Amino acid sequence: MEVRFGGAAALTGIDLTVAAGERVAVIGPSGAGKSTLLALANGSVAPTAGTVQVLGAVPAALRGRALRQLRSRVGTVHQHLELVGQLRVVHNVNAGRLSSWSAGRAAWSLLRPQGVPEVLDALGAVGLADRVFERTDRLSGGQRQRVAVARLLVQRPELVLADEPASALDPVLTDRVLELLAGLVTEGGGGMVASLHDPALALRHCTRVVGLVAGRVVLDAPASALTLADLAGVYGARR
Amino acid sequence: MTTVLPAPVAVPALQRVRARWAWGLGAVAVLAWSLVGAKLLSGNVVNPAGSAQFGRFASAALSPALDRPFLGVLASSVLITVAYAALGAALAVALGALGAVAVARTTWGRRRLGWALSRGVLAVPRGLHEAVWGLLLVNLLGLDPWVGVLAIGIPYGAVTAKVFADLVDEVPRGGQEALLATGVGRLPAALYGLLPPASGGLLAYSFYRLECAIRSAVVLGLIGAGGLGYQLSLSFSALRWDEVWSAVYALSALCVLAVVAGRAVRRRLAAPRSSADRLRRDPALTAAVLVTLAGVAWSWWYLAVSPATLVSDRTGQQLAYVLRAAWPPDTDGPFLREVGTAAVDTVQMSVIAIALATVGAVLLAGVAASPAGRVSLPRRLAGIAVRLALLVLRAVPPPVWALVLLFVLLPGVLPGALALGVYTLGVLGRLAAEATEELDPRPRDALAALGARPVAGWLYGVLPAATGPVLAFALYRWEVAIRDTVLVGLLGAGGLGALLASRLARFDWGAVTTVLVALVLLTVAVDLVSARARAALR
Amino acid sequence: MSRRRAVRSGGPLELPSTTRRGFLGGGAAVLAAALAACGRTSPVSSSVSSSGGTASSPGARGSLSIGAIPDQDPQVLQRLYGTVADSMSTALDLDVAYQPVTDYGAAVSLFRTGDLDLVWFGGLTGVQARLQTPGAEPIAQRDIDADFHSVFVVNTATGLAPSDDLTPLAPLRFSYGSETSTSGRLMPAWFLQQQGVDPQGFPGGPGFSGSHDATLALVAAGTYQAGVLNEQVWTSRAADGSVDPAVVRYARTPGYHDYHWLLGPGATDRLGEDLGDRLTGYFTGLPAGNDVLELFGAASFVATEAGNYDQIEEIGRQLGLVS
Known part of the structure; x- marks a missing residue:
């Protein structure tokens, strides 16, 4: 499988399968292709060569309702969070269930927020219940990261994709967020792919570690078989 | 592992922003x-x-006039309209750049009274429509191309000054303040800390003004300044709709050109094709600057604008006449x-x-x-x-x-x-x-x-x-x-x-x-x- | 590599020469244009005259700038102005420049400022121009202008039959033509007032369509139930069958003086006291069927004098249009 942007290959020769219940950490230096790998998995980037199968379907072959249904089963925490700053927190969290809401309900909710109890539960889990009606652009970077996670908790996806989901959080909250995501995987019966900068986190929260360097897989092993030194090698393996 | 989370807090009530609801x-x-x-x-x-x-x-609209003589008339009219629009917009941007310095909050700092007064002065040229300026200027300058140029340039200059000032004022202050803090003078600090972040907006607005100037040049034609608007007004008064539509389409084509050029330059500025290792100007942007300069120069030549008219005795006499009457x-x-x-x-x-x-x-x-x-x-x-x-x-x-x-x-x-x-x-x-x-x-x-x-x-x-x-x-x-x-x-x-x-x-x-x-x-x-x-x- | 580092560390910075040359070139072009402009005639302030001369060129021949805003088919005359300029130029041995003007108010002002020497004015605008420009004299009018008429038209939905009684128009939505038109506004308003109808008292206030053709179209649409326009335009539109059947003629006004050529004092000063007589001679001497007569919709031009417009001036004062 291969992905090219313009002339440059972002990923080449990738062949990965994530089994149900697996929690895969993707590690590697900046620019290695981690975000691209996650974008492939949620269907927002199509491979130039090869195929991507997600939850038993090929996103590139789907259109309209079928594609939306598949996508509603995949939850993503984006690296840049992709929240709408002008909306209140409650709406950004509710955005996680837009796939199951009618257009009318979605519109009405902007005027009179719908399903506030579930939103409060999700926000409570990340410690943000008191900011539910705050405008999102008034929050700090770490708080917004937790809103993005709360969106996922409301969405209840089967496959969890997380791009640096805890980069702006303190150690306690980082562990908490990764536990929540792991809980989603257990509950949904799918898997998780998370790109992580911190090798220690990868070993602590994931079952398998994939190392990417310059668009190629250089490491793929169960977390239990790896040490911090093994992972440090991925960062050292520059060309 | 135990997680320490903040104690449960009372959930705040949904509060509407009162001011917004009132508005x-x-x-x-x-x-x-x-x-x-x-x-x-x-x-x-x-x-x-x-x-x-x-x-x-x-x-x-589906059957515009396409006979040769009329198209010939339109073609020469288009040139006049373009010349007016180019000179008018150029004057507006020049006046706007100067005026922006005079009315920006950045200039006045905490002296709010001075700032408010300078804004108030701008309201006079801004409050009158180009057509009104045109009618007033005809009385001062008679049949001179300056009428059209000034009728666009003066009100647009005032609007542009205000918008330029707002754009500069809305740029985040951090960069400029960091420079000032290291003892850099006010002007260099503005050049390095204020203008670069504002430049995209300034340029986009200038092109927007050019498109507006084309439409205004046509409105001025309605009161006799020549060009497309003049032909449009002649056909309009006889309700020759086929000819009106031809003029409208010619005008639309000009507007499309202005929009497309503006968009191209804007996109290029947003994502410049520069090479990181060599200092090189983007050829497209350089070309845009040169074409703009050449266009203004051509317009000046084509309309035969002469600065002498503005300071002639006759202009003074007519000004006195109108002021006495007004x-x-x-x-x-x-x-x-x-x-x-x-x-x-x-x-x-x-x-x-x-x-x-x-x-x-x-x-x-x-x-x-x-x-x-x-x-x-x-x-x-x-x-x-x-x-x-x-x-x-x-x-x-x-x-x-x-x-x-x-x-x-x-x-x-x-x-x-x-x-x-x-x-x-x-x-x-x-x-x-x-x-x-x-x-x-x-x-x-x-x-x-x-x-x-x-x-x-x-x-x-x-x-x-x-x-x-x-x-x-x-x-x-x-x-x-x-x-x-x-x-x-x-x-x-x-x-x-x-x-x-x-x-x-x-x-x-x-x-x-x-x-x-x-x-x-x-x-x-x-x-x-x-x-x-x-x-x-x- | 070393050069790159020099730039990054603030070393001497090489400006690409093309750019510098470009800006210099641009500047030079502006300057050149400014100089060139001095010897050029603006396409807007002085239209192509018959001989290619300009109003300001110190040629052997004198020059005259003329303007006209005809009521009927203005686009035809304005686009064929060469005919008029050529004809006058040949007959009078003058450089004649035709100035495009569409607005009566602007024409009056331009006549006052001396930008226009000879203008084809309507009755009312001629009076306004003469009052603002001491020394101006009317020199010729068309045969039809000595006994000009307006016609009131109504939409057939009103059910009104043609009559000389204007009072049934009072409760209708009514439109004049242009605000300063003699035949589309001033005289009809006066005749309405004569019959006891308030010329401004129509329901919702009277409209000003802007042109005779627009009046016809608006009455045809029924937006206005009645309107008034120049008889010449009505006759010509009726003749070529372009009048909507929903519009019918209701009444015809008595005759009055209307359009005329007005000569400004500046031209007389420049070109001799006899200029007025020469122009009158030129206009009245045009042979039947001449192109110029055709353009102005006239069989001939005849001499006229200021006294012919005293009635218009008086009515204008009464209606507040002349001050």
């Missing part, structure tokens, strides 16, 4: 008042019998009451116009914005169709809209308001589409990635972010609409425009002064209200 309710109330004033809610306003006349206008303003009671009534009509007309334009722009912006990335063919065609329709809406001058809408509506405030509304929709729709294009596409993509349907994606990903800029544009255009009512005031639509025309027809300069003062005051008032409303929106 929203106020806007609805003013709109309702305007609609009542336009008799929309009381009695019949439609005249279905006139649909045949309207149909003649509309169907001529002072003192007419202040007798019945006339002032007439001005008051007309001012109310003008406000109502502008409110209906801007409401129509805003609703239309919000609905069309999504389709009109050219989407990034791959899109289906029907979607692409729909986008092009809407953009062209918006272009034609603003290429047909408001007086023409006023007459053809009067065919199907009964006389009153409404035809004028709607004429202004569809014209403003043409302008606002384009601005809204551009604002939509410039939004960060990622939130919407993220919603699509989690399976939200397109309508929901638009509601949650685009609407919240686009509302602010689009309403800000609408409030800004409201002030412009007040001035534009001058163009549609005749034909029984009333307002200050009709009053102005009737006093000009009598050469009653004292009364003309009063009406102009009223117009300026109204513009200032609307500017203040819209500035406060915009502040509440932020």
